[in-house]
Amino acid sequence: MTSHLAGVDAVLSVRNLTVTFGSFTAVDSISFDLHPGRTLAVVGESGSGKSVTALSIMRLVELGSRGRITGGEILFRSPDGSVIDLVRTEEEEMRHIRGNQISMIFQEPLTSLNPVYTVGNQVAEAVMLHQGLDADAARKRAVEMFELVRIPNPNERLDQYPHEMSGGMRQRVMIAMALSCDPTVLIADEPTTALDVTIQAQILGLMRDLQDETGASVIMITHDMGVVAEVADEVVVMNRSKVVETGTVYEIFENPAQEYTRSLLAAVPRLGSMSGTAAPARFDLVGVSDDSGSAGQGLS
Amino acid sequence: MTATAGGVAAGKPGSVDDPLVRVTDLTKRFPVGHDTVHAVEEVSLEIGRAETLAVVGESGCGKSTLANMIIRLLEPTSGRIELDGVDITDLGTRALKPHRRKMQIVFQDPFASLDPRRQVGKAVAEPLLIHGVAKRGPALDERVRNLFEVVGLEASHVDQFPHQFSGGQRQRICIARALALEPELVVADEAVSALDVSIQAQVINLMMDLQAERGLSYLFISHDLAVVERVSHRVAVMYLGQIVELGSRAQIFENPRHSYTKRLLDAVPIADPRRRRDRPLLTGEIPSPVWKQGTGPDLVEHIEIEPGHLVAREE
Numbered sequence: 001m002t003s004h005l006a007g008v009d010a011v012l013s014v015r016n017l018t019v020t021f022g023s024f025t026a027v028d029s030i031s032f033d034l035h036p037g038r039t040l041a042v043v044g045e046s047g048s049g050k051s052v053t054a055l056s057i058m059r060l061v062e063l064g065s066r067g068r069i070t071g072g073e074i075l076f077r078s079p080d081g082s083v084i085d086l087v088r089t090e091e092e093e094m095r096h097i098r099g100n101q102i103s104m105i106f107q108e109p110l111t112s113l114n115p116v117y118t119v120g121n122q123v124a125e126a127v128m129l130h131q132g133l134d135a136d137a138a139r140k141r142a143v144e145m146f147e148l149v150r151i152p153n154p155n156e157r158l159d160q161y162p163h164e165m166s167g168g169m170r171q172r173v174m175i176a177m178a179l180s181c182d183p184t185v186l187i188a189d190e191p192t193t194a195l196d197v198t199i200q201a202q203i204l205g206l207m208r209d210l211q212d213e214t215g216a217s218v219i220m221i222t223h224d225m226g227v228v229a230e231v232a233d234e235v236v237v238m239n240r241s242k243v244v245e246t247g248t249v250y251e252i253f254e255n256p257a258q259e260y261t262r263s264l265l266a267a268v269p270r271l272g273s274m275s276g277t278a279a280p281a282r283f284d285l286v287g288v289s290d291d292s293g294s295a296g297q298g299l300s
Numbered sequence: 301m302t303a304t305a306g307g308v309a310a311g312k313p314g315s316v317d318d319p320l321v322r323v324t325d326l327t328k329r330f331p332v333g334h335d336t337v338h339a340v341e342e343v344s345l346e347i348g349r350a351e352t353l354a355v356v357g358e359s360g361c362g363k364s365t366l367a368n369m370i371i372r373l374l375e376p377t378s379g380r381i382e383l384d385g386v387d388i389t390d391l392g393t394r395a396l397k398p399h400r401r402k403m404q405i406v407f408q409d410p411f412a413s414l415d416p417r418r419q420v421g422k423a424v425a426e427p428l429l430i431h432g433v434a435k436r437g438p439a440l441d442e443r444v445r446n447l448f449e450v451v452g453l454e455a456s457h458v459d460q461f462p463h464q465f466s467g468g469q470r471q472r473i474c475i476a477r478a479l480a481l482e483p484e485l486v487v488a489d490e491a492v493s494a495l496d497v498s499i500q501a502q503v504i505n506l507m508m509d510l511q512a513e514r515g516l517s518y519l520f521i522s523h524d525l526a527v528v529e530r531v532s533h534r535v536a537v538m539y540l541g542q543i544v545e546l547g548s549r550a551q552i553f554e555n556p557r558h559s560y561t562k563r564l565l566d567a568v569p570i571a572d573p574r575r576r577r578d579r580p581l582l583t584g585e586i587p588s589p590v591w592k593q594g595t596g597p598d599l600v601e602h603i604e605i606e607p608g609h610l611v612a613r614e615e
Contacts, residue, residue, distance in 0.1 A: 045496035046467075166585055196358035197523065199585070201567035223496065226526070226569030230576055249573040267501035269526035271568045275554050280352060280531045282508050283501035 010077070011036050011217050012057070012102075012185055017072035017087075019049075019056050021065070026052040028241040029072065032234075034185065039211065039218040041228040041249070044238035045264075050221045053238070054187050057219070058104055059086055059094045076102070079184055100130040103178040107190040109170035113162040119173045120158025123180055130181045145176035148213070149206060168199035175207065179214060189221040204230055225268045229253060237261050316534075319346035320484055320517045321370060326379035328365050335590050338597055339365040341541040342379070347485065350511060352518040354528040356564070357538035358586060363521045366538070367487045370519065371403045372396060384484065401431055404478035408490035410470035414462040421458025424448070424477045431481060447476040452506060468499035472506065479510065489521045504531055525568050529553050534608075537561045540589055542600050547609035557611045 010033040019027040027049045034040045044050045052061060057074055061067035074086040078101060089097070106112045114122060123145055124138035133141060139158070146154030149172040162170055171191060178186055188207070192200040208231060211218055220231055228235055228249065235252040237244045237260065245258040256262050266285055274281065315322075324344050330337040340362040347353045355363045368374040370381055372388060381389045388399050404427075407413045414423055425444050428434040434443060445455035451472040462470055471491065478486050488507070492500045508531065510516055522528050528535060535552040537545040537560065545558040556562050570576075591597065600612035 045498065168585060197525070198358065198563060198567040200569070204569070224569065225497070225571045229571045229573045230569045232573070253571070253573055263498060265571070267498040268571045269497075269501075269524070269530050270571050271526045271529060271565065272553070272570075273526075274529050274549070276550075278548075278550065280508055280533065280549075282505045283530070285498070285501055285505070 038233040041232035048238040104187040316348035321347040322382040354520040354532035361538040362541040403485040404483040405487040544612040551609040
C-alpha cells in the first residue's frame with residue numbers, strides 16, 4: 001500500500017474510489033486531488049454520486065446506510081505531514097479526524113442542529129470534544145467563531161436556539177462549528193442550495209473570505225454551475241457515478257473537453273443572456289439525452 | 301392593435317390590452333395569535349393573452365399566496381380578480397366551476413402532486429371527467445394518449461405509475477394534466493425548481509412550445525432570476541407582500557430601478573469565472589411580515605418611469 005502522496009502538494013487525494021450500495025455502484029473508480037488552500041468543486045446532477053463521494057471521504061457512507069467502499073484509497077495529509085489512507089483508518093481514529101481535521105457542512109442547517117440546545121452550546125461542544133477546552137474557554141472560542149463568520153451580537157446570539165434564527169444565520173453557525181477546530185479540509189455539501197439568492201451570495205462571499213483567513217482547503221459539492229463559477233479553483237464533473245472531466249474552473253467553463261460538460265453548461269440559464277431580445281427564447285440544447293422518451297427509468 | 305404579449309396599453313400604468321387576468325388591490329392577511337401576517341398587500345397586475353408574467357422574490361415575499369388567490373385556491377382578504385372580463389372574486393363553487401377550467405396550476409414537486417397508487421393516465425383523465433368534458437371510453441383514452449404525446453411522453457406510458465418515471469417525466473405528466481381542460485392560464489409555481497438543469501431546460505422549452513401552439517398565458521412564480529429572464533415577457537418583483545417593480549423583461553433585467561431588484565440581480569451567481577465579483581459581506585435580512593394588530597406596512601407608491609415600467613418610490 002502506497003502511503004506517500006504523489007502529487008506532492010495535495011492535502012487529499014482520492015484514487016480509484018469505488019462505493020457500492022448492494023449491487024448498485026454509486027461511485028465508480030473516481031480520482032481527484034485537493035490542493036492546499038484551494039477550492040475544488042464537485043459538480044453533477046442528482047444521482048451522479050457527488051454526495052456519496054463526500055460522505056466517503058468522511059467515512060460516513062458506511063454508517064447508517066448500506067454503502068461500502070469496495071476499492072481505491074483516500075490519502076489525507078495531516079497537519080503534521082503524515083499521510084494516511086482514510087479508507088483503511090479505524091473508526092476510533094476517524095472520530096479524531098472527523099470534525100477536527102476534516103469537517104463538513106450540509107445543505108439544511110436546521111436538520112444539522114439540535115433543536116433543544118442553544119447554538120452556542122453546540123459550537124462549544126465541538127471544541128470541548130475535539131480540543132479538550134473547558135466550558136469557559138469553549139464559550140470564548142464560540143464567541144470568536146461567531147465573530148469570524150460575521151454573526152452580529154455574538155454574545156447574545158450564542159444563547160439562541162436554532163429555531164430563533166433565520167436560515168442564513170443557521171448556516172453561519174454551521175460554518176462556525178465546522179471551522180472551530182481549524183480543519184485542514186472543509187467539505188460543503190450544497191451549503192447554499194436551501195437559501196435565498198441574496199443570502200446565498202452572502203454565504204458564498206463569507207466562505208471565500210474565510211478560506212483566505214484560515215487557509216483551509218474546500219471541497220464544494222454542488223449541482224449549480226453558477227456556484228461553481230463563483231467559488232471554484234478546480235472542478236470535477238461527475239455523471240452516473242463516474243468522473244467525466246477534471247480541470248481548472250477556466251478550462252471547464254471555457255474549453256470543456258467532454259460532451260457531457262458542454263451539455264450541462266448549455267442547459268444553465270445565464271443572467272444577461274437574453275439582453276436585447278424582446279420575446280422569451282428556448283434553450284439551445286446540445287447533445288442532452290432527452291428525458292421524455294423512455295419510461296420506467298426512474299431510480300426510485 | 302392586436303393583443304400581443306406584453307403590449308402596453310395607453311390607459312392605466314402597467315396595463316396590457318385586453319388582459320386575460322386583471323387583479324386589483326389583492327390583499328391576504330393571516331392571523332397568528334394576536335398578530336397578523338401581511339402576506340400580500342394591495343397587489344394589482346394584469347396578465348396578457350399568450351403572455352408569461354413572472355413573479356419573482358425570495359421566500360415569504362407572498363408570490364405563491366398571490367398565485368393561489370388568483371386561481372381561487374385561497375380566499376383573498378380584499379381586492380378583485382377578473383378572468384376574461386368576468387369578476388370571479390365572489391363566485392361560489394358552482395358558479396366558479398366553468399371558470400376553473402380556464403386556469404390550472406403546476407406545482408414544484410411532481411412527486412407530491414401525483415397519487416402514487418394511481419396510473420398516470422387516470423390522473424390526466426380526471427379533470428376531463430370532473431368537468432364532464434368527456435365520458436369514460438375509447439374516446440377519452442385516445443384524448444389522454446394525445447396529451448401524453450403533446451408533452452413529449454409516449455402514449456404507451458398511460459398505464460404506468462408515478463414511481464416508474466423520472467422527475468422531469470413526472471413534471472411532464474403534471475403539465476399534461478394541467479392542459480387537459482385546454483386552459484387559458486397556467487400557473488407554474490416553482491414548476492421547474494426541483495429539476496436538474498438539463499431536465500429543467502427541456503421542460504421550459506416544452507412550456508414555451510405549448511405557449512406558441514396554444515396561446516397559453518403563464519403566471520410563472522420563481523425565485524430563479526436566470527430562468528425568469530429566459531421565459532418571461534413581463535416581470536413583477538415582490539418584496540414583503542408588495543410589488544416593488546413591474547415591467548417588461550428588458551425593463552427589469554436591463555434597466556432595474558428599485559434597490560431591491562438591483563440587490564436580487566447582483567446576488568445571482570454568474571456561470572462565468574471571469575466575471576467573479578467581490579461580494580460585500582452584508583448580513584442584511586428581509587424584515588418580518590408579521591405586524592401587531594392595528595399596525596401594518598406602509599403601502600408603496602408606484603411611479604411609471606417609462607410606459608409599462610412601474611417602480612415603488614423609495615426614500
